[in-house]
Amino acid sequence: MASTRWNITPDELAFIEKHQAHITRAKLTEMLNDEFDQNLSVEQVRSYTKRNQLNRVIKTMVDDGNELSWILGRQADTPRNELTAMFNKRFGKSLSISQMNGYCQRKGLYMDEIIRNRKPVGTVKRHGRFLNIKINATEWQTLHRFVWEQHHGKKVPDGFMIVFADGNPDNVDDIDNLVCVRETISLTINHTNKANTDDPDLNKAIMLTESLNAIVRDYVKSQQTKSIKKDYHCERL
Numbered sequence: 001m002a003s004t005r006w007n008i009t010p011d012e013l014a015f016i017e018k019h020q021a022h023i024t025r026a027k028l029t030e031m032l033n034d035e036f037d038q039n040l041s042v043e044q045v046r047s048y049t050k051r052n053q054l055n056r057v058i059k060t061m062v063d064d065g066n067e068l069s070w071i072l073g074r075q076a077d078t079p080r081n082e083l084t085a086m087f088n089k090r091f092g093k094s095l096s097i098s099q100m101n102g103y104c105q106r107k108g109l110y111m112d113e114i115i116r117n118r119k120p121v122g123t124v125k126r127h128g129r130f131l132n133i134k135i136n137a138t139e140w141q142t143l144h145r146f147v148w149e150q151h152h153g154k155k156v157p158d159g160f161m162i163v164f165a166d167g168n169p170d171n172v173d174d175i176d177n178l179v180c181v182r183e184t185i186s187l188t189i190n191h192t193n194k195a196n197t198d199d200p201d202l203n204k205a206i207m208l209t210e211s212l213n214a215i216v217r218d219y220v221k222s223q224q225t226k227s228i229k230k231d232y233h234c235e236r237l
Helices: 010-022 025-036 042-051 066-072 080-091 097-106 143-152 183-192 200-236
Strands: 124-127 130-134 140-142 160-164 178-182
Touching (some): 010 042, 066 080, 130 143, 140 143, 143 160, 143 178, 178 183, 178 200, 183 200
Antiparallel strands (some): 124 130, 130 140
């Protein structure tokens, strides 16, 4: 479907020209709607910028003059989220934290060790759906996996994953809620035989049953493979 054009005002055009080169069209649309009380779609904004040859410029989002000098004077002792916010306010830009990270890495600019690792070991923070815990000076691990491994005194085996019997990724305190199953059954328990009932014990039973079925299927497949190889060897003789 063709996008609907809108009667763009001079202020909106100036806003687009100022910000569009360094952000996604989704972000630009969000900013336009907030700034001018609009209800534009991403496709409308994308079509307009394309028709008027307003292209994104990723590699030159920071100039190597005053802006680079400003970053050089602050980046070593400033966390990247704070540096990004300060930079955007100072220069009127809209860089994301990942863009600032990428720029600094390309320039070989790194934070001092004490700043980069200032969060103490044991710190818990959210990353997407899951809670993560800092396990040493530089590494983080998903909290549910960490709790399971600490309780059982061993690593999660290769090819296995930890899932939640009640479906709540924040419920990591109840060890019975953390179920170790084969990674290969994740689609099965979510789509084919959904382990998402209101009964955590039933969900756990479904998960473990499917995991056991996967082990049996793998065993049968391995035996069939051995038989085929044996028959082929006999034919060769």
